[in-house]
Amino acid sequence: MQRQRFVIVGAGLAGGTAALTLRQEGFEGEVTLLGAESHPPYSRPPLSKGYMRGEERFEDQLVAAEEAYASQEIDLQRGARAVRIDTGGKLVELEGGERRPYDRLLVTPGGRNRRPAVQGIELEGVLQLRTVEEADRIRAAARPGRRAVVVGMGFIGSEVTASLRQLGVEVTAIDGNRAPLARVLGLEVGEVLAGVHRDHGVELLREDSVAAFEGSGRVERVRTAAGRVIDCHFVVVGVGIVPNVELLSAAGAAMENGVLVDEMCRTSLPGVYAAGDIANHWHPVFGRLRVEHWNNASNQGRSAALSMLEKGGPYDYVHSFWSDQYDQSLEYLGFAASWDRLVFRGSLESRRFLAFYLHENVLQAVFGLNRGGDPEDPEKDGELKACLPLIRDRIRLDPSLLADEDHDLSAFTVS
Numbered sequence: 311m312q313r314q315r316f317v318i319v320g321a322g323l324a325g326g327t328a329a330l331t332l333r334q335e336g337f338e339g340e341v342t343l344l345g346a347e348s349h350p351p352y353s354r355p356p357l358s359k360g361y362m363r364g365e366e367r368f369e370d371q372l373v374a375a376e377e378a379y380a381s382q383e384i385d386l387q388r389g390a391r392a393v394r395i396d397t398g399g400k401l402v403e404l405e406g407g408e409r410r411p412y413d414r415l416l417v418t419p420g421g422r423n424r425r426p427a428v429q430g431i432e433l434e435g436v437l438q439l440r441t442v443e444e445a446d447r448i449r450a451a452a453r454p455g456r457r458a459v460v461v462g463m464g465f466i467g468s469e470v471t472a473s474l475r476q477l478g479v480e481v482t483a484i485d486g487n488r489a490p491l492a493r494v495l496g497l498e499v500g501e502v503l504a505g506v507h508r509d510h511g512v513e514l515l516r517e518d519s520v521a522a523f524e525g526s527g528r529v530e531r532v533r534t535a536a537g538r539v540i541d542c543h544f545v546v547v548g549v550g551i552v553p554n555v556e557l558l559s560a561a562g563a564a565m566e567n568g569v570l571v572d573e574m575c576r577t578s579l580p581g582v583y584a585a586g587d588i589a590n591h592w593h594p595v596f597g598r599l600r601v602e603h604w605n606n607a608s609n610q611g612r613s614a615a616l617s618m619l620e621k622g623g624p625y626d627y628v629h630s631f632w633s634d635q636y637d638q639s640l641e642y643l644g645f646a647a648s649w650d651r652l653v654f655r656g657s658l659e660s661r662r663f664l665a666f667y668l669h670e671n672v673l674q675a676v677f678g679l680n681r682g683g684d685p686e687d688p689e690k691d692g693e694l695k696a697c698l699p700l701i702r703d704r705i706r707l708d709p710s711l712l713a714d715e716d717h718d719l720s721a722f723t724v725s
């Protein structure tokens with residue numbers, strides 16, 4: 311009997327984790343992992359943090375050592391870009407024409423940086439960040455005393471701003487919102503983070519946007535919509551990603567804000583699964599959502615592999631993520647696209663607090679600034695972890711008790 315052939319398109323965090331999971335679970339068929347990049351799967355979070363600052367090595371960011379793939383008979387193809395999926399013939403076509411047959415296919419191509427259609431975006435020195443090569447380019451430009459403009463104060467922009475300041479670069483940051491990360495965390499928390507950046511010497515231009523990047527060949531200055539002109543040596547643009555859905559969309563998969571998958575990571579195409587940044591998944595607690603965070607790519611990659619093996623249950627991971635900026639630790643558990651009440655435990659001024667995002671007194675998400683512990687860390691019995699059952703079980707809460715330091719968060723759980 312012919313061995314089953316599982317192919318994975320996208321050798322990033324979700325794809326690499328899925329390939330390794332297939333073997334851990336005893337799958338004995340063929341596993342092919344196709345990756346457009348020239349590296350084995352790696353973690354991107356350090357690219358804007360320790361790796362960018364030269365404190366961490368790239369080798370330590372690999373999902374698994376390169377030899378692990380060969381030793382587990384995972385056919386890792388680097389520099390192999392898939393250009394077409396033929397669902398009728400069950401084939402993946404690569405750039406160059408080679409075709410790979412599959413019995414089951416997992417698609418995990420992540421996203422690419424959004425490139426705003428702004429005059430001068432093509433100038434040398436206008437940089438973006440997704441890959442290790444792009445991190446290297448920013449690092450090379452980031453010499454002490456130089457001036458940079460960061461465009462967009464979401465997670466990538468905020469982290470790059472912090473790292474550049476730590477490297478001694480002068481930073482002006484431009485954001486369309488009233489405060490950094492206000493869209494995700496709310497204005498009150500955004501204002502606290504704005505204060506952190508200000509204390510580190512960042513000039514923050516709020517509710518403004520770039521009208522043009524200017525310079526002859528190389529960027530020399532940025533002109534904003536509000537009329538500011540900022541001289542600079544380089545620019546980092548971090549205004550979000552576009553999920554790489556083209557392969558699946560051309561193959562006819564159902565799309566909506568990414569590729570639609572069910573709670574088993576199945577697309578609408580037979581035998582085709584998706585996970586990671588591209589997957590708009592059905593979640594038993596949160597409903598439909600697409601998540602662009604490390605913990606999701608790792609957990610969903612694993613869950614998709616289990617589904618391919620017809621082993622797993624629904625993907626019901628309660629989402630979480632983190633960010634590090636300067637010496638500030640940000641941790642988030644749950645998912646709140648909107649909320650009707652925001653309750654704090656601890657003071658905003660102390661920069662050590664929990665923020666609870668509620669809808670009709672049901673906790674949607676909790677955010678901890680320098681407080682609450684890592685909800686992923688089993689060693690830490692932190693406050694965020696105590697909130698997990700509250701979010702998962704949709705328990706109606708008394709908000710005043712959430713704010714009350716004397717009320718134990720784990721005492722809310724109903725036995």
Ligand SMILES: Cc1cc2nc3c(=O)[nH]c(=O)nc-3n(C[C@H](O)[C@H](O)[C@H](O)COP(=O)(O)OP(=O)(O)OC[C@H]3O[C@@H](n4cnc5c(N)ncnc54)[C@H](O)[C@@H]3O)c2cc1C
Binds near residue numbers: 322355418633
């Ligand atoms: C600088 C940076 C910092 C981050 N920091 C954090 C953080 O602090 N916390 C957090 O929770 N998250 C963070 N993230 C987000 C996190 O890294 C992503 O959510 C995660 O990488 C998504 O994994 P993925 O496998 O879906 O996609 P990716 O990691 O992007 O992997 C997809 C891979 O598929 C390849 N590919 C694309 N198209 C094809 C094709 N046609 N054929 C073959 N291969 C293809 C790509 O080249 C890529 O290698 C950060 C991201 C970046 C860029």
